[in-house]
Amino acid sequence: AQSVTQPDIHITVSEGASLELRCNYSYGATPYLFWYVQSPGQGLQLLLKYFSGDTLVQGIKGFEAEFKRSQSSFNLRKPSVHWSDAAEYFCAVGVNFNKFYFGSGTKLNVKP
Amino acid sequence: DGGITQSPKYLFRKEGQNVTLSCEQNLNHDAMYWYRQDPGQGLRLIYYSQIVNDFQKGDIAEGYSVSREKKESFPLTVTSAQKNPTAFYLCASRTGTGSGYGYTFGSGTRLTVV
Numbered sequence A: 001a002q003s004v005t006q007p008d009i010h011i012t013v014s015e016g017a018s019l020e021l022r023c024n025y026s027y028g029a030t031p032y033l034f035w036y037v038q039s040p041g042q043g044l045q046l047l048l049k050y051f052s053g054d055t056l057v058q059g060i061k062g063f064e065a066e067f068k069r070s071q072s073s074f075n076l077r078k079p080s081v082h083w084s085d086a087a088e089y090f091c092a093v094g095v096n097f098n099k100f101y102f103g104s105g106t107k108l109n110v111k112p
Numbered sequence B: 001d002g003g004i005t006q007s008p009k010y011l012f013r014k015e016g017q018n019v020t021l022s023c024e025q026n027l028n029h030d031a032m033y034w035y036r037q038d039p040g041q042g043l044r045l046i047y048y049s050q051i052v053n054d055f056q057k058g059d060i061a062e063g064y065s066v067s068r069e070k071k072e073s074f075p076l077t078v079t080s081a082q083k084n085p086t087a088f089y090l091c092a093s094r095t096g097t098g099s100g101y102g103y104t105f106g107s108g109t110r111l112t113v114v
Helices: none
Strands: A003-005 A010-014 A019-021 A024-026 A032-038 A044-050 A056-058 A064-068 A073-078 A087-096 A099-102 A106-111 B004-007 B010-013 B019-025 B031-037 B043-051 B054-057 B064-066 B076-078 B087-095 B102-105 B109-113
Touching (some): A032 A064, A032 B102, A044 A064, B004 B087, B019 B109
Parallel strands (some): B010 B109
């Protein structure tokens, strides 16, 4: 069965520090991969997505993610975190156009 | 601006009542989705519709019903059969099928049973 694992429930980083949020998936083929961000009480905003090609993808707000097929991972990174990045981040796997599997989310706290 | 509008933002329901959550989109997307979000569990698919007058059950459809009479609208009814309805509900629509494929989400409705 398909699954998405975000092993870190909460992460705290200092403003200006680098960030890496982990995501591992279980799926037989290469899926469509997404990262979304959610502010409290709000919907999800797409940060970036991977379908094929270059395994390092750039997204909005200075985020990037790298697809590593051998590790079934799609980790999200940002070189320098801003206080406004505090939110919950969700990794998602698209198995087909109507089947999206979400991880349980990672809450990011940013220390001043 | 195009987007998805969910209403109301907060909804309170007494036990035994049915309630309907509204979802409207002006993106001209064919496919629409309802997700339920619980703390620490990510999002789970309730129902989806790929075209008007057609919809399919998702992973947790029991206790919910939907309709798709118009392309723009995909309301979700939480029935009294749903034993634990308190949650955050998100509506989404899908664009594209190739590399342009992606979901757009509404801002959600928080349902609380009182």
